[in-house]
Amino acid sequence: MTDGVRQLAPRRLWPLWTVLVVVVLLLGCGLPALLVVGVIRESGSRATISRFGASAADDPATEVARGLSDRMTAQLQRQSTALVGGDRAGYLAVAEAPAHADLRRRFAALRALKVTVWRAEPSGLPVPVEGKPGEWRLLVRFQYCFVAPTCQPSPVLIGTRWRENGDQPLLVALEESKSVETGTRPWEVSDLAVAIGARTIVATTPALRGKLPSLLAQAEAAAKVADGYVVTGSPPDRYRIFYAGPAEWKRWYGGGRPQWTGGYAVTVGGGHHEVVLNADGLPSSGTDDLLRHELTHAASLPERGYPGKATWWLVEGLAEFAGAGGQPIDRYEGLAEVRKLVQSSWDGRLEGITPADDAPAERVGGSYGVGYLAVRHLVDRYGPERLLTFFKAVLHERKTLDVAAEQAFGERWSVLHDECVASVRAAVA
Structure with a gap:
């Protein structure tokens, strides 16, 4: 990745x-200013194209690439409009015939997901494809929304390949995003x-x-x-x-x-x-x-x-608490795994409870159960609203556990930590 x-x-x-x-x-970050060109910007219901980083000292090859980028961007805009509008013929029209099968499947899947926003923003200049004269590769940052037309779009960076064709270059292929994101x-x-x-x-x-x-x-x-x-x-x-x-x-x-x-x-x-x-x-x-x-x-x-393994117990403990659906502790299905972990290898520290990727199933179950029981203790003692205040301070505001505990519970974290651990041990005694 x-x-x-x-x-x-x-x-x-x-x-x-x-x-x-x-x-x-990290999409869109860290790119040299000179390389960010032909970005589609929304202005009301219109899409406009702007260029960044143009330099009077550009060499001829760069100028050729810039011109191609502008023409590719115009084609991408046509395709985006067609996709959102349900115009499959228009969506395919910017591409060569061999690409149509893949594009038809993408079009059908995105329409089934009720795509409401689809924007294409070139990320860098197109570069020639080695050994294929007239063919170019351009990285494109696509942004999409499903169902809700006013959502904050999700981005995905995808390589696109094009063939020169006068004023309207033709799309040769869309790559899978696995290589770039x-x-x-x-x-x-x-x-x-x-x-x-x-x-x-x-x-x-x-x-x-x-x-x-x-x-x-x-x-x-x-x-x-x-x-x-x-x-x-x-x-x-x-x-x-x-x-x-x-x-x-x-x-x-x-x-x-x-x-x-x-x-x-x-x-x-x-x-x-x-x-x-x-x-x-x-x-x-x-x-x-x-x-x-x-x-x-x-x-x-x-x-x-979130800030790494030290807070894993809190992230997963909250999700396990929600997943348990309000059932009593003695009905939590992971108690046997917690008991085995507590009685064997656990050192009694919440920050070290994260299981390894290759951990055996019982160790994984025990880790999740410890997180659940620790969060359950905090909810039972202070209520869900104060627990979420603590969660927000730690995960969103990146405050230390000490500061977050004082803010949410009015207690030192060292004291609360030991109470959580004692509660875990008592639940499986």
Whole structure:
């Protein structure tokens, strides 16, 4: 992942688990000013093209590239307008015929997801493709919204390839985003069947279409819970959920999750998280708490990620608390794993409870259970509002645990930490 920083945080689920992927997007940052050209800007309902960093000293090759960038940008604008307007012929018209099959699939998937915003912003100048005269490659930062036309768009950086064709260069291919950002989006590579509710979007492959009605109902119920864990701003306009079959699980967002993973949430920018569930082996009895858990991540976490492993217990503990759905502690299904961890290798420090990617299943379950019990203690003693104040101070405002504890609870963190640990031990005694 050359353009993002990924943090993994697995979550216990029977018999699988889930992983949280927090991506700090760096798109559009750190580029030399000279290289940012032909950016599409919105002005009311009009799209205009502006150029940055032009220099009177540009050499002829750079001037050629700039001219090509402007013409490619105009083609991208035509394609964007066609996509949002549902004009498939117009969407395909900017591309050569061999690219049409891939573009038709992308068009259908994005339209099924109810794309309402699609903007293309060239990132740098086009460069010649080696060994292919007249062909050029241009990195493009696409920004998109689903369903809600006024959302803060999510960005994705994708390589595009073009062939010179007078004033209207032709698109040769859209590459997958896996080589330049956080991993391939589902709509880039898969046919999608989609169901949309008041608070959620649920998408899967056509082969799993029959799961959509129940998944949507479960997702809508989970969204009502997750909305209660928003710590800053407004709830997401729609929670985005992708239900992956075995092949898609290995491909969407780069795949490569720990073997015990049952689902994950990935930050995609624009204040959005996209949730992926592993259809292979995920029991229906575990879907409700998994969705509550993951959508709580989407509602509560800051876009820029969280401050590392020392706060993992708090991030996952809150999501586990939401996932538990208010059930009594003695009904929490991970108590046996917590007991084994407490009685064996745990040193009694919350900041060191994060499991490794290759940790055995029992160790993963125990780690999540410790986080849950620690958060549960704070909620039981101080109430959910003060717990969310603490969460916001630590995760969003990046305050130390000491400062956050004084602010939210009026207590020293060292004292509260020991109380949380004692509560964990008492629960499994």
